[in-house]
Amino acid sequence: AYVDTKDILDKASEGYYGVAAFNINNMEFFHAILEGALEKKSPLIIETSEGAIKYAGMNDPYRGARFFVNMIKDMANTVDIPIALHLDHGNNFDIIMAAIKAGYSSVMIDASHEVFEENMRITKDIVRIAHAAGVSVEAELGQLSGIEDNVEAAENVLVNVDEAKEFCETTEVDFFAPAIGTSHGAFKFKGEAKLDYDRLKKVKEVTGKPLVLHGASSVVQEYVKIAEEYGADFGGSKGVPADVLKQTVEYGINKVNTDTDLRIAYVAGLREFLAHDAKQFDPRKYQRKAMDYVKKVVMERIDILGSANKI
Ligand SMILES: O=C(COP(=O)(O)O)NO
Ligand SMILES: [Ca+2]
């Protein structure tokens, strides 16, 4: 069934387990992810960035938002796991409105690069509009280093616990993303993967909200190796290890944003298949190994986060 993201995350917060939020840009990733979630009988959050919406809509965001809603809502209403569709890193007001209008389950308003008061003001505004339309809202405090919503953040700015308390009370966001040391992409840590667990525990205590971990991919080396065997160069890639992910769930993370792991698994499968089969040109066949690897990563992640059979 097609559900509100808040429903999935309130249950996860109650039960202290994590639900992965998988990013997609096309149908094949959605199908591969869905196969894995169905097999695990897990609730599923599908999320699309603003870039994905522009990509699918051939630069018309409302068309792109409708494309994803039509594909995902229809499928959701014909399978028996709960599925929500979420706008990831919403920043552009028109695209956030397009997602709400098209029928997204939830939207993120990411104004975390603004000063605290401004982030709070903007977020409050979006919550008012989204709630009026029955749509739930995510927002973020702190910054992840690297490129994020077209804003270049030089280095990590960790969430401030007192600000988090005020922010959640004032804005009434439904779920909240505290920056605790992760970053987007495949090169998250120079040395050891260190997240600020103490800060995370305190944010959970003072907000009581379902919490979101951005930049949560593990950069699974099994697929990095396969991709590199067939010509990729992902040297120095490092993500959030599975045991660290488990710790964050234990301390209150419930939505676990996963994009990079699926991209690496897919390109590994595609490179491997094409290196061995010189004759195949049916896209349903030459993408299948790539989709199988995505499905495997999805199922492994569901086991790490504990959302299997939680429907
Ligand atoms: O935070 C993410 C995904 O992060 P990764 O690059 O670690 O998959 N999406 O919002
Ligand atoms: Ca941000």
Ligand code: NA
């Ligand atoms: Na998000």
Ligand SMILES: [Zn+2]
């Ligand atoms: Zn993110």
